[in-house]
Every structure is written in C-alpha cells, then in structure tokens.
Amino acid sequence: MFLGSRDLRHAKGRFALIGGVVALITLLVVMLTGLAAGLGRESVAAVSTMPDRGVSQIAFSQPAQGQKVGFDSSRVASSAVKDAADQPGVTEATSLAIAQSRVSVDGVRSAVTVFVVEDGSFAAPSGVRPGSVVVGSGLGKDANVAAGDSITFGDKSVRVQALSDDASYQHVPVVWMTQTDAKAGGVQTAGGTSLALLKTDGSFDAAAFEKQSDLVAMTPNDSLSTISAYQAENGSLTLMRVMLMLVSALVVGAFFTIWTIQRTPDLAVLKAIGARTSYLVRDALGQAAILLLIGGGLGTLIATVGGLLARDVVPFVVSPTTTLVPLVLLMVLGLLGALVSLRRIATVDPNSALGAAR
Incomplete structure (x- = not known):
C-alpha cells in the first residue's frame, strides 16, 4: 500500500468526508436492522418461542x-x-x-x-x-x-x-x-x-x-410469514436496508473512480518504473478496505451505543446479527463498488498518461 497509505495521509479531508458518509450509511443500516429485529420480535415473540415448550x-x-x-x-x-x-x-x-x-x-x-x-x-x-x-x-x-x-x-x-x-x-x-x-x-x-x-x-x-x-x-418458524403485520413490516424495512447498502456501494465506487482518475499520473509513474498491475490493484483495494473499516466501524459503534440506550424506549435488538453482519455486508458491497475503479488502473498506459500530464 505504498501509494494508498500516502494518499490517506496527504488528502485527509477528502478521505474524512467519504469516511463520514460511509459511517452515516452504516449508522442508518445498523439502526434499521436493530429496529427491524425489535419490531419483528414484538410482532411474533409469543409464537416464535413456542418450540421452547415443545410445540413442533x-x-x-x-x-x-x-x-x-x-x-x-x-x-x-x-x-x-x-x-x-x-x-x-x-x-x-x-x-x-x-x-x-x-x-x-x-x-x-x-x-x-x-x-x-x-x-x-x-x-x-x-x-x-x-x-x-x-x-x-x-x-x-x-x-x-x-x-x-x-x-x-x-x-x-x-x-x-x-x-x-x-x-x-x-x-x-x-x-x-x-x-x-x-x-x-x-x-x-x-x-x-x-x-x-x-x-x-x-x-x-x-x-x-x-x-x-x-x-x-x-413449523412455528415457517408460520411467522403468515402473520400479515410481521410480513408487511419486515418486507418494508428489509427493502430500506437493501437500498441503503446499494447506495453505499455506489458512493464508494463513485469516490474511488474519481480518485483514480485524479491520480492517473501517479499510477503511470509507478507502472513506468515497473510496478505490476496486480500490485496497484491490491493497493487500491487495501485503501478502500481501510476507509470502509474505519467509517463502517465508527458508524456501527455509534449505532450500537444508541441502540443500547434506546432499547428501553423503542423495540431494538443489539446482537452480532444486527451489528456485525450489516457491517460485513456493507464492507463487501463497498469493495465491490471500488472494483469499478480497477479497470482504469489495469488499462492505464504510462506513456499516454505521462504525456497528458505534461
């Protein structure tokens, strides 16, 4: 991560901005996930716990x-x-x-x-x-x-x-x-x-x-889908979470595409002195992973603390399923979005890029 680490240190403001956006999206997704789980539990808890008493x-x-x-x-x-x-x-x-x-x-x-x-x-x-x-x-x-x-x-x-x-x-x-x-x-x-x-x-x-x-x-678990209120709530909240995750992937992909265009001369220099395309790809993905981990981790932490404080007032579930799973999904989707920028890294021509820079 020779180039990626130096970019992070040099352009702190730009990366702080996109990291803040990722943190906010993660905050919303985790909060919605915890709220959806809490609402779902309130809607079906009396049925979903029947297997504990022998109802199969x-x-x-x-x-x-x-x-x-x-x-x-x-x-x-x-x-x-x-x-x-x-x-x-x-x-x-x-x-x-x-x-x-x-x-x-x-x-x-x-x-x-x-x-x-x-x-x-x-x-x-x-x-x-x-x-x-x-x-x-x-x-x-x-x-x-x-x-x-x-x-x-x-x-x-x-x-x-x-x-x-x-x-x-x-x-x-x-x-x-x-x-x-x-x-x-x-x-x-x-x-x-x-x-x-x-x-x-x-x-x-x-x-x-x-x-x-x-x-x-x-089975009691299969029967939950026949409860109309549960099905409607769960479907709506799941759609909102999916849309937010897709927005996260688009935002991260757009940011790294523009960032890659701006640093094309640097990539050309590295290619000219012998850097392999695979090395530059790993560098870019590593940079994206660090940004997603910091931004997503911060958003998840804030959402977890907020959920713990709010669960006595609103139905909210704090568990690895409602916190860590959304974080991992957002990181994966964010990295997929960052893959969009890799085509330019793979196809950049040192001579053309350096000539354009002059």
Whole structure:
C-alpha cells in the first residue's frame, strides 16, 4: 500500500468526508436492522418461542377460497384438535385461541391479546393455570404491572404469575390464560383465531397429516410469514436496508473512480518504473478496505451505543446479527463498488498518461 497509505495521509479531508458518509450509511443500516429485529420480535415473540415448550408444529384450518393459510383465517374446532392428536407422528395436541380483549389494572383499561389454552396445556408458559396468568412485559411498562399483582377481565380477577419479554403478538402484550379463566372473564374467543398446537416425533409427515386431518401443519418458524403485520413490516424495512447498502456501494465506487482518475499520473509513474498491475490493484483495494473499516466501524459503534440506550424506549435488538453482519455486508458491497475503479488502473498506459500530464 505504498501509494494508498500516502494518499490517506496527504488528502485527509477528502478521505474524512467519504469516511463520514460511509459511517452515516452504516449508522442508518445498523439502526434499521436493530429496529427491524425489535419490531419483528414484538410482532411474533409469543409464537416464535413456542418450540421452547415443545410445540413442533402449528396446525391451521384449510382456508376459504381466495384466502391464505395463516393466523388471520384459521378456525380449528375442538373436535379437529382431538382428531389431530390421533394422527401418525403426533404425540400430543392442544388447542390455542387468540382473541383481542381489554384488561383492567387498578381501574385503568388496557388492550391486550389473549392466548387461551386448555387447562394444563403443554404449550403454555410455566405458571399458567386457573387463577394465574403470564403477561407480556409491555403491559408491565404501560400499566405498571408486576408479578404478584392482580388484573381483571370483566368480573374475573387473576394473579400475574410472571412477566415475560417473549409475550407479545402484533405489537400488543399477550396474556396467556386458561380456558376456565377466559370463560369466567368473558373473553370472547368465538369467531376468532383458533389453532391446534402439536408435539410430534420423527415419524411426522406434514403432507400425510394434511390429507388425513384436513388441517395444514407448519413449523412455528415457517408460520411467522403468515402473520400479515410481521410480513408487511419486515418486507418494508428489509427493502430500506437493501437500498441503503446499494447506495453505499455506489458512493464508494463513485469516490474511488474519481480518485483514480485524479491520480492517473501517479499510477503511470509507478507502472513506468515497473510496478505490476496486480500490485496497484491490491493497493487500491487495501485503501478502500481501510476507509470502509474505519467509517463502517465508527458508524456501527455509534449505532450500537444508541441502540443500547434506546432499547428501553423503542423495540431494538443489539446482537452480532444486527451489528456485525450489516457491517460485513456493507464492507463487501463497498469493495465491490471500488472494483469499478480497477479497470482504469489495469488499462492505464504510462506513456499516454505521462504525456497528458505534461
């Protein structure tokens, strides 16, 4: 990096400017990535954590004509749940009803999503039993609820056994409760979403299950794409991140193309004294890598600190996936953009360039 290192020292202002642009783009991408992960978690956390409690398949009813399989349209009768439990490969089946309701906390009513499970259901979080519920931590923040407090549905008071960070659905806090409490509290589940949650073994065949039970089985992870709010949010934020990464590649590519044109005489001198094209290419890529690493690293650091400070206010996830992965992708795309300038390095003619310089 004979020429590249000297360029960096000599033209500090120019490189500081492009480094600042890279840092800002990285900051935006990392912040959007962390926000997208946080919003996604708030939208599907109650479903995505079901495998931790033994749920390996979620069974939906066959959709009506013109509708898609998913949470919005699923209506699984209790008889269908019993029939699903008798299918090959299914070791246990239980029902889940999802309903929108309102809960009263010290006289203040708050909107919640109620996940109603059978008494003693294997799919329910620990602590869910008649008279006892598990609620999302979002309700704890909004209504100042703590473990051990009582909340009221209609005329039925239940005890909050625990607050869970993984109990939210479509950005609304979830209350896991039993069918006994739901009936006593007047929670209306008729006409709402109902599913069959399955515990299966290695012999389970989804195609055969669908044919014999008239239900559609998906893994909890695959079922997330059928939640309309999650799909729309994730698609929009992913598009924004992709566009920002493409902008980063274009900015870096344009900068190094112009910079290569400006230093054509220097490249010609180096070629004239015997420098190989491969050496000059490595020099240019090394210069671009240093710039991307410094600018991208600074943007990632600022975004990480900002995310840690903001995650108590907005849904934000700070992890290697939301910080280091975007940084690596931006560096790779930036280097691809810098490759545009290499054609001029490879084709520069020493005699012509030096003659033009005179």
